[in-house]
Amino acid sequence: MTRSTAELSLRERIGQINQRLKGWEAVEWVDGAPRVTDVLRREVDRWGGIGAIYGVLRADPWSQVRWSNGIPPERSAEAYEAVQEVVRTRGSGLPTLFVEEVPHGLMALGGTTLPVNLALGAGMDVDLVEALGAQVAAEARARGTHVALVSGLDVLRDPRWGRAEECFSEDPALAALLMEATVRGMQGRGTHGRIADDRIAVVAKHLAGQGAGIGGRNGSGAPIGGRELGEIHLRPAYVAALAGVAGFMAAYNDIDGIPCSANADLLTGVLREDWGWEGIVMADGTAVDRLRDSTPDPASAAALAITAGVDLSLWDEAFTHVEEAVERGLLDQALVTRAADRVLALKRRVGLLEEAPEYAVADPARCHPPREFLELVRRAAVQSCVLVHDDDALPLRASAVVAVIGPNADDLDAQLGDYTPPRPADDPQASTVRSALEARHGIGNIRYAQGTSHRSGLPGDAAEQVAAALSGTDAAVVVLGGTSRRSYDDEFADNGAVDGPAPDTTNGEGVDLSRLALPEAQLDLLRAARAAVPVVIAVLIDGRPRPLGPLVALSDALIVAPFPGPGGGSAIVDVLASGVGGGLLPATFPASDGVLPVAHDERLETARGYVDARHPAGSLLGSGAPAVSVTLRPDSVTLTSEALRDGGSATLTADLVNDSDRTASLAVPLYGRRHELGIRPRRRSLLAVERVRVAAGSTTAVGFTLGLDELGSWASGRPVAAPVEVVAWTDPSHDPPPDALVVRVTDEEGRTGWEH
Amino acid sequence: MTRSTAELSLRERIGQINQRLKGWEAVEWVDGAPRVTDVLRREVDRWGGIGAIYGVLRADPWSQVRWSNGIPPERSAEAYEAVQEVVRTRGSGLPTLFVEEVPHGLMALGGTTLPVNLALGAGMDVDLVEALGAQVAAEARARGTHVALVSGLDVLRDPRWGRAEECFSEDPALAALLMEATVRGMQGRGTHGRIADDRIAVVAKHLAGQGAGIGGRNGSGAPIGGRELGEIHLRPAYVAALAGVAGFMAAYNDIDGIPCSANADLLTGVLREDWGWEGIVMADGTAVDRLRDSTPDPASAAALAITAGVDLSLWDEAFTHVEEAVERGLLDQALVTRAADRVLALKRRVGLLEEAPEYAVADPARCHPPREFLELVRRAAVQSCVLVHDDDALPLRASAVVAVIGPNADDLDAQLGDYTPPRPADDPQASTVRSALEARHGIGNIRYAQGTSHRSGLPGDAAEQVAAALSGTDAAVVVLGGTSRRSYDDEFADNGAVDGPAPDTTNGEGVDLSRLALPEAQLDLLRAARAAVPVVIAVLIDGRPRPLGPLVALSDALIVAPFPGPGGGSAIVDVLASGVGGGLLPATFPASDGVLPVAHDERLETARGYVDARHPAGSLLGSGAPAVSVTLRPDSVTLTSEALRDGGSATLTADLVNDSDRTASLAVPLYGRRHELGIRPRRRSLLAVERVRVAAGSTTAVGFTLGLDELGSWASGRPVAAPVEVVAWTDPSHDPPPDALVVRVTDEEGRTGWEH
CATH class of the missing domain: 3.20.20.300 (Glycoside hydrolase, family 3, N-terminal domain)
Structure with a gap:
């Protein structure tokens, strides 16, 4: 050969x-x-x-x-x-x-x-x-x-x-x-x-x-x-x-x-x-x-x-x-x-x-996937569900009679994302929110109506079906969002991206949107639920950040689930049942259309608003943490750039206290702001993140190791050690809180360039 | 000393x-x-x-x-x-x-x-x-x-x-x-x-x-x-x-x-x-x-x-x-x-x-300004008014009974722009659209109502006043838009930019907007006029591009006037009276909010749309040309980069024919697309522009001199002569039409790098 x-x-x-x-x-x-x-x-x-x-x-x-x-x-x-x-x-x-x-x-x-x-x-x-x-x-x-x-x-x-x-x-x-x-x-x-x-x-x-x-x-x-x-x-x-x-x-x-x-x-x-x-x-x-x-x-x-x-x-x-x-x-x-x-x-x-x-x-x-693979996939789906807000609506009692409505309530394909093969007819992984609720609450306690399509309302008596589904229930789970579904009738560009009207597709390659606010027809479902049912839980299954303001305003709890895959329904119902979210927002969800682009790490003097949209960064990356207190130990950390270059690192430690009666599995982000002479700093960046589990009523500690990747400058596309002061904190605030720590990387004479 | x-x-x-x-x-x-x-x-x-x-x-x-x-x-x-x-x-x-x-x-x-x-x-x-x-x-x-x-x-x-x-x-x-x-x-x-x-x-x-x-x-x-x-x-x-x-x-x-x-x-x-x-x-x-x-x-x-x-x-x-x-x-x-x-x-x-x-x-x-200064200022104001569309609504007969409504119909300060001193009490320059219409049509033939403020509706019986003003008139001139007005009660940042709520200010330093579509209250004035009056002329006085779609749809003619100064009213009424616009859109007016940024010169493969906004560049820079035919003479032009560097230039000539019965004073833009090896071209740029006057029923020619500024590469911040093929055209299309010309800048061996 x-x-x-x-x-x-x-x-x-x-x-x-x-x-x-x-x-x-x-x-x-x-x-x-x-x-x-x-x-x-x-x-x-x-x-x-x-x-x-x-x-x-x-x-x-x-x-x-x-x-x-x-x-x-x-x-x-x-x-x-x-x-x-x-x-x-x-x-x-x-x-x-x-x-x-x-x-x-x-x-x-x-x-x-x-x-x-x-x-x-x-x-x-x-x-x-x-x-x-x-x-x-x-x-x-x-x-x-x-x-x-x-x-x-x-x-x-x-x-x-x-x-x-x-x-x-x-x-x-x-x-x-x-x-x-x-x-x-x-x-x-x-x-x-x-x-x-x-x-x-x-x-x-x-x-x-x-x-x-x-x-x-x-x-x-x-x-x-x-x-x-x-x-x-x-x-x-x-x-x-x-x-x-x-x-x-x-x-x-x-x-x-x-x-x-x-x-x-x-x-x-x-x-x-x-x-x-x-x-x-x-x-x-x-x-x-x-x-x-x-x-x-x-x-x-x-x-x-x-x-x-x-x-x-x-x-x-x-x-x-x-x-x-x-x-x-x-x-x-x-x-x-x-x-x-x-x-x-x-x-x-x-x-x-x-x-x-x-x-x-x-x-x-x-x-065919071994059981441990499917278990990992299921864990990933649960961890991807972000509980953005919960006004004591969760956990949802297993005996509750629940209306489940919305375009993503019972649409398996819609929760998969782009670049996905057709599902087999009998997929043991598969669950929608509807099917998972039926499994938990009993089929007789679940009332379903689709309500709308992804982009607009449905013809016929969709509104009546929604009203009927909502009537007399204890809670409504309103499952909204978008879909990357491709259909075998779509038109495609020469590279497989959608290139036709794809009338009910909102996401995926070739499907860029100028308006990210959910269509009014979808928000109307929340309004109908709000008017008819004592507890309204909004679920957003989607592949991109959307303005969350209207969803928060119209619900008692909101779960954001980036396309969670075929087992997404059961993962979301896990969060409904436990009342504990799995993950954190992985990106900034903008306050509204018209403010884009916006990110949590824009530079200072940049991170300002409009007269008609004062806070463009609506829901920051990292939103959605469960009720676990996180406190950084007040260490003062200094190391030389030479040590950093040679593989040295600093460690910050956070103490976590879970006072609640629920076990929390959570990601703990460490945020930072870099001060380098002559550079306008980014308002906030992610320095590191650790995933930990804290049992109900217990405490634990988590260490963040900060080496060259975390403390070096990436201006050239690879991390370079140089003097810098990095302010570090763990709470979700956009700016460093008063108790933020300072990590110093110094030159040989002990200077960061930031001495006063 | x-x-x-x-x-x-x-x-x-x-x-x-x-x-x-x-x-x-x-x-x-x-x-x-x-x-x-x-x-x-x-x-x-x-x-x-x-x-x-x-x-x-x-x-x-x-x-x-x-x-x-x-x-x-x-x-x-x-x-x-x-x-x-x-x-x-x-x-x-x-x-x-x-x-x-x-x-x-x-x-x-x-x-x-x-x-x-x-x-x-x-x-x-x-x-x-x-x-x-x-x-x-x-x-x-x-x-x-x-x-x-x-x-x-x-x-x-x-x-x-x-x-x-x-x-x-x-x-x-x-x-x-x-x-x-x-x-x-x-x-x-x-x-x-x-x-x-x-x-x-x-x-x-x-x-x-x-x-x-x-x-x-x-x-x-x-x-x-x-x-x-x-x-x-x-x-x-x-x-x-x-x-x-x-x-x-x-x-x-x-x-x-x-x-x-x-x-x-x-x-x-x-x-x-x-x-x-x-x-x-x-x-x-x-x-x-x-x-x-x-x-x-x-x-x-x-x-x-x-x-x-x-x-x-x-x-x-x-x-x-x-x-x-x-x-x-x-x-x-x-x-x-x-x-x-x-x-x-x-x-x-x-x-x-x-x-x-x-x-x-x-x-x-x-x-105090001499008369010739004020005449130049007046000419500048007239030339700045862009007649974006006219469905045979213009010219407006001087005997017409006209309703003039809208927040910019009679607000002198609103048409001035930012960084403007307070006007004197008796300013001979000053005219609003209302005052200029009164001067032309006679005060008894003009019915005025403000209708709305710049950002929202007005309390009280504003709608009734609008209806009364519209009633029985021959035409409505609806003057909408924004304002950079500062008030002596505003709050300012340490550099003089607006830093407070400035509740009815929409433009100027410190007044960035996330939503550029005109407020519904303003569009409602157009709708009211459309329903009540046979001829509706929309005028947009503003300091920034806005989506024009709704204004075009609701009017028989649309004039866009970037803040034209104290004499703006008379300048706009000149256009109403002559039916000939003065200028061309100096920027792309986006199709809608949500598509920004957008420009006429984005690079190819870039200039694409969204599934919900297929053509983001709504009204292109250069829109608004009067009905004068412009034809480039089919010259083929080649010069060497050495000649270009040494001050050489090429000339393209356009023949202009004004078949109408009105004199046209117009800007004639020459657009171009540059083909350089390994660079993704901008879809369209302005190569040159000449302002000319063509009497009714006559013809003239205009020459475009293309030297280093026009044909050189600006990638380094100053023009550099190098081989290139530039496709040039004059009609307002976004892409070169079939009869576009090619200008070649070659190396010493006669190559542009674009030979096949």
């Missing part, structure tokens, strides 16, 4: 850096067996091999793959093997990489679906995210997948963006902690070489700054500066690089005018020269073709991308013009070899170039 | 760079004569002189100066002389600079008030703006003012910003053309040395990027990159520097984390090292004190600002700590001397260090 690019012709090398095929067009499932297509054979013959094939297992409306026509989960390895056989025997002998979408679970029939990233951001549980990653990786690898495309680099800076749900947080530290945990979980800890047979190579996406797109419009320009890029957007990528992530996907957007796919400073300067990272850079789908406005023709686009540092295309036509680009002198042939070498290095990392290649070890039995 | 800093002690030098006093506290007008205050004497004694004094003539609610207690216009020189006498005799002998606000006319009692910059932006008349500048300068200099603080550098990138009215445009080319014309007009053409006795030194504000503040919030951070800064925000400053502008004011905001007042790269690197500019950098009011979060104490703040390149403070306490900063080793004394030298150089430029110093030449007779 071929083992290096030295054995390949230019054409074969070009084949290694092309990932043109959509996998569902390469192999079909017919009469209970895989059938490879002429599309696959032609592509293999064209290049003498294929570097990677995307989405053989992908099942969703865009691919038009369903349970009725798709590859059964336990037969995935067979389908892959049929493809691999064609690639191996008709080409140079190099096997191909199988690449799949794994943004919150494998996007294939039967893939276990996790809560979306924004939900994991609410949970703020690094260990759990790592454990989930390991389970997801095992499941995908058991089918024979080599490479997972995993969202998590994008930082949520504008909730109008339909892809907000794919972000962990608006805060770069939280996003970085969870991205790092994801890479460690999926690839294994400390793995910079061979990835174990129960793990999977991760291509983290997207690099970089996509969350800073103007107006939250998908793929739009991010005209940001180097400090904003470094402090906010590069941080998750840097920790992923350090954790040995196999690849990065270059984003669609431009940064200050330079498209990421053409950005040599980013893809080569930052990633390789500055960070010393070795791995593969993949284009986003058709992103090289989208260089059409920045280059005169496809060959030039391919040359620009490869020269900048894109190693592997995705669906692009432009990469088929590489030979032309070399012939026209636009592209150095050595750069084609460089890219092909990186593709081969990745094949080596996943075991594809070994004598007994990994694709033979696929394990059909492992395609 | 002292002539150089070598003759000054450190204390005296520090005095030269301090501009702490508010002029209205230095001299008062008592019993018909100026009376200098102890505040002035103490300040002079403290430093042995004063570098500059701000606002001796300022009259407005913040200063609490009115006609009843202020300095009469023709006595201004006396007041200045009384101050100068104290400064000269008690200090080192150096006279002080008198600095006044002159953003759209001198902000002093009796000062001639021009339309705001945004209105001049609509007029797009470079020659007129230069002529206005000369008149304004002559008026101020005749009173004895030396230095004018002049808005114009800010580029309108978010209409939520209350200071939008102070911007010429969202487009940097238009802003630069009008800024350059302003400097030439006020200082005189080609003056890099002594400024003539009928002109005035200009400090242009603000540097830089203030228009890019997050969310349009005043003074908020601008986390932009170098290309965005160079292409959009530095361009007006660069042309002002080349025109010899005397000074720049450093802005409040930070750029990517660095406050402008502490930004050495900007104030020293860009201005002096890169552009070779020599002049003075003034702080914005209290801006050095506002470095408090970026420095440990005031001495450190002063040191940071002076080291970065701030030469003269404004009201700051920090600059009184300069000696301490030198003593503590925070600040090199030579930098204090550098700053003081620059202050003295400015005194020299305005003639203050000559044997017969300029302040003796003040000419009370010239304090």
Whole structure:
């Protein structure tokens, strides 16, 4: 078998850096067996091999793959093997990489679906995210997948963006902690070489700054500066690089005018020269073709991308013009070899170039999630539910007669998020709020009405049905929000994003919204409940921050659940039953439309309001903590920048007291404000977060270790030790309270630059 | 008399760079004569002189100066002389600079008030703006003012910003053309040395990027990159520097984390090292004190600002700590001397260090505007009125019985803009739409009702009054919009910005709005008119872009008039009477709230919509052209970058045909899209604009000269010649039409980098 690019012709090398095929067009499932297509054979013959094939297992409306026509989960390895056989025997002998979408679970029939990233951001549980990653990786690898495309680099800076749900947080530290945990979980800890047979190579996406797109419009320009890029957007990528992530996907957007796919400073300067990272850079789908406005023709686009540092295309036509680009002198042939070498290095990392290649070890039995995986998923869903306010409405008695109304009360698909495979008909994971309430209270005690669709009211007698459902009940649970549902009738862009009217879809790729306030038709359900029922509990299931003011005003309790996955109903009912929330808001929920963008970490002098909206940052990141008192021990901490650079750290300790009669499992954030000479400070950032459990009536202590990541400057995109004063606190206030602590990083003479 | 800093002690030098006093506290007008205050004497004694004094003539609610207690216009020189006498005799002998606000006319009692910059932006008349500048300068200099603080550098990138009215445009080319014309007009053409006795030194504000503040919030951070800064925000400053502008004011905001007042790269690197500019950098009011979060104490703040390149403070306490900063080793004394030298150089430029110093030449007779000045102001107001649509409603017959309703129908102060002195009781300039209609149609044919306030409805029988006014009329002119009115009861921040509730103020410094859609109460007036009257003409008098959709839908014609000044009523009625608009929209008026920021020059792949707002750029910059056909001659133009660098240019010619029966005076914009390898192009930018007059039924031609400013790259903040293809067109479409021309700038081998 071929083992290096030295054995390949230019054409074969070009084949290694092309990932043109959509996998569902390469192999079909017919009469209970895989059938490879002429599309696959032609592509293999064209290049003498294929570097990677995307989405053989992908099942969703865009691919038009369903349970009725798709590859059964336990037969995935067979389908892959049929493809691999064609690639191996008709080409140079190099096997191909199988690449799949794994943004919150494998996007294939039967893939276990996790809560979306924004939900994991609410949970703020690094260990759990790592454990989930390991389970997801095992499941995908058991089918024979080599490479997972995993969202998590994008930082949520504008909730109008339909892809907000794919972000962990608006805060770069939280996003970085969870991205790092994801890479460690999926690839294994400390793995910079061979990835174990129960793990999977991760291509983290997207690099970089996509969350800073103007107006939250998908793929739009991010005209940001180097400090904003470094402090906010590069941080998750840097920790992923350090954790040995196999690849990065270059984003669609431009940064200050330079498209990421053409950005040599980013893809080569930052990633390789500055960070010393070795791995593969993949284009986003058709992103090289989208260089059409920045280059005169496809060959030039391919040359620009490869020269900048894109190693592997995705669906692009432009990469088929590489030979032309070399012939026209636009592209150095050595750069084609460089890219092909990186593709081969990745094949080596996943075991594809070994004598007994990994694709033979696929394990059909492992395609179905073990019980411990499902338990982890369920825990993640519970921890993602944020109890924003509770005016003594909770816990909800199990004997209560409850009306459950609203568009998200009994719509399983609506609670899943984007990039999700179709659910199986009988899914043991599945629960909606309605079904979970019926299970707890008895079916006879639950009255259901949908009330509205996601964007508007329903025709007919919907209002009467709502009134009937509410009548005579003890409490109303009003489940509102949005949905990333795609339908098999939708229209899609050439990259699978929604590109049609999608009349009742509000979230997901291609579904950006200018108005985030919930439609009046949804708020009318709360008003109807308020008028008819003694206790009103609002639940917001959604993939993005929304203004919460009207929901708080019209309810006795409010639970925010970023798309919690198929088990979301039961997770939400857990919170109703216990009266204790699971997580904290992972982003700032704006006070109203019209104030965007807004974030908890805007710089001072910035964090001001409008005459008609005095406090734009309505509900801050970190809102929703249970009634546990948190007190920082009054330590004064000083360390030198040299010690920090050499791995030193400071520790702050918080004492937690749970005076309530309920056990609290909570995330404890440590906030900070940095004072550096000549820099306008951000009002508040997240320094660290620890997840702890405090039994009813008990106390515990939690330590925050502050090292280079927490105390260094990220202005350059990686942490640098320098003198600074950092004010630290734990309560949810936007500004440091009087008892905030000061951590000092000094130069050798003991100065922070902040002496008076 | 002292002539150089070598003759000054450190204390005296520090005095030269301090501009702490508010002029209205230095001299008062008592019993018909100026009376200098102890505040002035103490300040002079403290430093042995004063570098500059701000606002001796300022009259407005913040200063609490009115006609009843202020300095009469023709006595201004006396007041200045009384101050100068104290400064000269008690200090080192150096006279002080008198600095006044002159953003759209001198902000002093009796000062001639021009339309705001945004209105001049609509007029797009470079020659007129230069002529206005000369008149304004002559008026101020005749009173004895030396230095004018002049808005114009800010580029309108978010209409939520209350200071939008102070911007010429969202487009940097238009802003630069009008800024350059302003400097030439006020200082005189080609003056890099002594400024003539009928002109005035200009400090242009603000540097830089203030228009890019997050969310349009005043003074908020601008986390932009170098290309965005160079292409959009530095361009007006660069042309002002080349025109010899005397000074720049450093802005409040930070750029990517660095406050402008502490930004050495900007104030020293860009201005002096890169552009070779020599002049003075003034702080914005209290801006050095506002470095408090970026420095440990005031001495450190002063040191940071002076080291970065701030030469003269404004009201700051920090600059009184300069000696301490030198003593503590925070600040090199030579930098204090550098700053003081620059202050003295400015005194020299305005003639203050000559044997017969300029302040003796003040000419009370010239304090009142000559007729030709008022005619220019009137022309500017007419040219600023944009006829956005006209469904054959205009011209309005002079015999028509007309209802004129709305909050801006008869509110003179509301049409003036911010930074405006109180009007005299009998102002010959003054007209509202109501008074101008009464003058044209006869008072008996005009029915008036206010209808609403600016922000909400009015109590009592306002609706009945509106109905009565509308009843039986031929047409309704509904005059809506906002106001920058300050009241003598308002609360102000330490820099004079509005800082209280200002319940009926919607615009101006400190009055940022999250919702730009006109209040429903105002739209209800249109609805009432629509229901009652055959012809409805909407007029929007405002200082910022607003969504126009509802106004267009509810009217037969719509005129947009950025605050047109005291003569605005008559200017608007001119348009009603002629049926021909004067200007073009100087910025993009967004389709709706929730889509901001949006601009006509966003980059491709950016200029996309939301699922609930498909076309965010509602009414593009350049909308409102009269019915004159414009056809570019199909020239193909190529020049080398070397020729461009050496002053070469290309010329495109447009033929204009006015088939109508009305003379058209119009601005003809030339739009362009630049194709540079590896850069994502802006969808559309303004390349050039020419103002022309085409008589009814006649034709004319207009030439566009495209030189380095128009064809060079501004990515670095000054124009650089490099190969490029620029597609050019004149019609108002957002994308190039099929007959767009291509201008090529090639390298020596004839390549643009865009060959196929």
